[in-house]
Amino acid sequence: MINVNYDYASIVRNSEKVAWLVDDVMPRGKPLDFSRPFLPEALAPTRSIACLSDEERLTLNHISGNAYLNLFAFLEEYIVATAVTHAQAEMFGDHDALRALTRFADEELKHQQLFQRYRDAFDRDFGHECKVLDEPAAVAGVIMSNGAIAVLLVTLHLEIMTQSHYTECVRNDLGVDPLFASMLKHHWLEEAQHAKIDILELNKLIEGASAELIAKAFDEYLGIIDAFDGLLAQQAQMDLDTLAVACKRSFTGEEVKEILAALHRGLRQTFLHYGMSHPQFVEIMAQVSKDGARRIAHHAEKLI
Numbered sequence: 001m002i003n004v005n006y007d008y009a010s011i012v013r014n015s016e017k018v019a020w021l022v023d024d025v026m027p028r029g030k031p032l033d034f035s036r037p038f039l040p041e042a043l044a045p046t047r048s049i050a051c052l053s054d055e056e057r058l059t060l061n062h063i064s065g066n067a068y069l070n071l072f073a074f075l076e077e078y079i080v081a082t083a084v085t086h087a088q089a090e091m092f093g094d095h096d097a098l099r100a101l102t103r104f105a106d107e108e109l110k111h112q113q114l115f116q117r118y119r120d121a122f123d124r125d126f127g128h129e130c131k132v133l134d135e136p137a138a139v140a141g142v143i144m145s146n147g148a149i150a151v152l153l154v155t156l157h158l159e160i161m162t163q164s165h166y167t168e169c170v171r172n173d174l175g176v177d178p179l180f181a182s183m184l185k186h187h188w189l190e191e192a193q194h195a196k197i198d199i200l201e202l203n204k205l206i207e208g209a210s211a212e213l214i215a216k217a218f219d220e221y222l223g224i225i226d227a228f229d230g231l232l233a234q235q236a237q238m239d240l241d242t243l244a245v246a247c248k249r250s251f252t253g254e255e256v257k258e259i260l261a262a263l264h265r266g267l268r269q270t271f272l273h274y275g276m277s278h279p280q281f282v283e284i285m286a287q288v289s290k291d292g293a294r295r296i297a298h299h300a301e302k303l304i
């Protein structure tokens with residue numbers, strides 16, 4: 001079992017205190033400021049790409065920011081579905097748990113609306129079509145075809161990762177677009193409550209679970225990570241295609257290799273490493289299964 005010092009009632013109280021409105025964080029019609037980076041270098045590393053000018057690096061940063069929001073909206077699609085399932089299990093049961101879980105689902109839908117509003121503004125102001133992954137429902141179906149414990153491990157990974165994106169990468173970077181930074185701050189505030197809910201739900205699932213079932217969950221978690229890595233490689237190619245159109249230039253074979261490698265490395269760092277290697281996630285995994293935690297650490301090293 002995972003040690004916790006909170007319960008559903010305290011989570012609901014905290015989530016009521018930090019709640020915000022989409023209209024306040026991203027007002028309708030707000031123009032985007034393309035003179036500044038949207039993401040910090042830690043989440044969209046472009047400095048190492050020698051074949052791009054500073055202006056092209058900034059454009060690539062904006063393309064990466066748009067892809068970042070799309071990927072989140074994409075992932076939160078399945079999280080809404082699982083939060084509703086967990087809430088359903090508490091129907092006529094613990095009302096604090098039911099409130100925490102229904103707020104959780106509602107907040108993820110709100111995050112999707114926030115990100116979509118920013119992406120609509122991006123499409124309006126960027127001036128070029130920006131390619132992004134679509135079919136979130138199909139990906140949600142693939143993730144949810146795994147066992148409930150594995151799905152919850154992925155969700156916890158994503159929610160702890162989201163928090164470190166803001167606290168470690170964005171909060172102290174004064175050069176980032178303030179609107180984008182504010183969006184990630186507000187996302188972090190609610191994700192901090194979601195991660196606690198994940199842990200309480202995980203405790204329900206692992207209580208009494210056999211060692212075989214737990215080991216299978218880690219197999220499935222790592223399988224989902226690898227499938228996600230495949231999607232990140234696709235997104236890297238899409239970002240490169242968009243960059244070529246936006247900068248009106250073609251790239252040599254060597255330049256393509258350099259840009260793609262940097263983009264894929266950055267996406268892996270942002271979406272996989274910040275979760276798999278986060279000290280809180282590592283500690284919780286060790287409480288679920290020492291062998292599982294060791295396997296995740298080994299897998300994270302392979303993805304560097």
Ligand SMILES: [Fe+2]
Nearest residue numbers: 076108111191
């Ligand atoms: Fe979210």
Ligand SMILES: [Fe+2]
Nearest residue numbers: 108159191194
């Ligand atoms: Fe969340």
